[in-house]
Amino acid sequence: MDSPQSTGEMMPIFYVGQHETKRSLPVTDQILRQAQDCNYDMLTTPITTPHFHASILSLLTAYSQAHLDGSTPSSHHPMPLVPPLTPPDTPLTPNDSISQLIAFTSPWIDLASPDPLIAHLSRQVFNQEIAYAGFCGVVTVIVQGPRLHHGPMRAKGISQYARAIQEALSLGNYLQLHILMPMTDNPESESDGDVGNLARFAREDYISGHSKDGEVKVDLFGTWDAWNVIRSVCKYSSRLSVALTLPRRFPPMAIQSRWYSEPLRLLSLPATSFLVNARGSFVLSKPHQLFISRCMRLRHAPWLLLTDVGPIPGINDPDLILPFSTGTISPGAAADASSSTSSVSPSPTPAEAAQMARQVSRKSKADPTPHLSYIRYLQRNQPPRSTIERFGAGFQDFLQSPLQPLTDNLESMTYEVFEKDPIKYDWYERAIAQALRDWKSENKTVSSSTGTGFVVIAVVGSGRGPLVTRAIRASQETGVNVEVYAVEKNPNAYVLLQRHNEEDWGGMVTVVKSDMRAWKGPVLPDGSHGYVDILVSELLGSFADNELSPECLDGVQHVLNPEHGISIPTSYTAHLTPIAAPRLHADIISRSATDSNAFETPWVVMLHAIDYLATQESQQQVPSETNTNRQSQPKAEAPALPDVQTAWLFGHPCPRPILAQSNLRRGGSASGGGGGATGGDGANEHNTRFAQLTFRCNERGVCHGLAGYFETVLYDGSDGKVELSTNPVTMNQKSKDMISWFPIFFPLKVPIYVPENSEMEVSMWRQTDDRKVWYEWLIESFVTIGSRRIRLGISDLHSSKANGCLM
Structure with missing residues (x-):
């Protein structure tokens, strides 16, 4: 693998966008610049307008009334056709700033509806929106995830939703589709939809009655299961990813880890996900903070989308000077909410919602974007990267072919990467030193013919010589004299080993160019070959034996002292x-x-x-289905x-x-x-x-x-x-x-x-x-x-x- 570039202590960069589910004004260049002045990185825009929504509802109503008397079976009539878009139907036009916008398809359609009429209308709307967004030059489109509950039926329409997504990927060859999914399946969240949602108009015959009375069940892995169907049908397309909505109450770690492994491209943070601390500031719970911090360590960190946290400040007064959200806020303003506050209901009650509205009003006087300020605060205060994270920057989830050390001569850069390890060579030195102490304390005989008490050490597969240096240090540390051999088949590394012997090791090392399996051992004064007391190697691969350490050490074992010989590693x-x-x-x-x-x-x-x-x-294992009213706020x-x-x-x-x-x-x-x-x-x-x-x-x-x-x-x-x-x-x-x-x-x-x-x-x-x-x-x-x-x-x-x- 290549040597990673030194990046110091660079903190993760948060790309934060603003989203309004009921955005009333088209996103003009002026509004986009105003958002950027407030330190937002991006804005969202609907693809179609309420005018288009109203026309679809009118089309549905007209079709339903035409067949209300039932005199003619509806199967004898063609399904209604959605007319092409007109200028009042969409705020989008091709322009220079379109690539800076994230487009949202209509959340009021139901691609997974069991009613063929609703599904047919939804597909037409969806395909028109995708095609027009692609025509305008939109790159990123967020699609509302499938509705999982239709009366008592659960997750029945996922396959047709998945097929619609697969078809959409073929409509726009450059579009990136992000499926907006909640972390867990909660039927209550779907029942609170807009009155204009087409799912409300599904016919009784296809819904099979109303929801049954009883406890509301939550399937923790229900939404992930639906996502798995979608991406499987789409054959793991690289242009399909997840936009994950973070809930007010975080689910257990099992479901957090599952979503973490998925292609997360965006994390949506609704205003309802925030808590209010003792200072009246908007903050996120500790589980939220840890999950976001963990995701920001990904090779491709997701974007953050603040949803319904208030309009862009100053859009009605472009000359208004606004503070720039840098994340430099007082510790008290960013302090975590109390544990009693964090145990509120999964979604705010009317009283809690009113309280949050009052907090927004008060905070906006001092800070017009309090939620954004807190996110920037989190960005400034991310924990430092670990040693492994710093070393592996750029290598996360990057596939590399295993090395072939016997057939290929490694480059110097490859050796250099290994030699940067802060632990391995210290541990090798410790192992060699301990072996030398034991050898001395047990009064073992030595194989050297050049001096009494000299333990013969051979480093086989020496590379550029780091283990040779550690063997010499171990000798100096323990006071045990050693006779060192460095055996290496790579002709290029052999040159460097000789130079090290002249300049660094004082000529005390015998450098041998040979495949270790062909080496006959130290040459004795009479021309015969002697034994090695300690055989040191670093031939291990990622799966221990995958770089042929067993075969190499078997091949060189004939030089190891048969009575007292030691192999490092030993197993x-x-x-x-x-x-x-x-x-x-x-x-x-x-x-x-x-x-x-x-x-x-x-x-x-x-x-x-x-x-x-x-x-x-x-x-503790959490069952897949549990009563939502009995859940308590999970700890981090x-x-x-x-x-x-x-x-x-x-x-x-x-x-x-x-x-x-x-x-x-x-x-x-x-x-x-x-x-x-x-x-x-x-x-x-x-x-x-x-x-x-x-x-x-x-x-x-x-x-x-x-x-x-x-x-x-x-x-x-x-x-x-x-x-x-x-x-x-x-x-x-x-x-x-x-x-x-x-x-x-x-x-x-x-x-x-x-x-x-x-x-x-x-x-x-x-x-x-x-x-x-x-x-x-x-x-x-x-x-x-x-x-x-x-x-x-x-x-x-x-x-x-x-x-x-x-x-």
């Missing part, structure tokens, strides 16, 4: 967990157009916008830790009988058996592995692939273990802030839908034909009904053999 394990990664899946779909093996490649990637489908029981939770399971282990040195059998098989003699299962003589079959792991999924989701990590024990001695880890469960404990390795991602060509309380069974193979090593993976989903375990789905058997790592 390493590969780990897996299933994840939802829609952004990565969409990226691989686009790559597959030119790369037929895109879905058969394990990708190295700094996983960021993902959701873990199997988590540890570190937080931390994301649940994933259930990461161990796939397999490699240890070094490898038991000598295993290597002896491997050498016997090499060459294809009769005594070596019948050959390898996947080709070749089977000399490397001792390094094949298989794992079958079962993961419990409490919430519904979609699996796009497997995240792979590793843990390694560098040395296990008298002072305990020295370990490195990329496993998100253990990395902070074992090697916090280590940046040398990103995780690995094993994708699925066809994602698997996982229902609540189900299981995913992962089968993973490490295969070899003596010439290359590759992985194969397969995922199955199961649900238990009564005493029966039923298979719901199974993925293709994926194989990376075509892109296997050559030996």
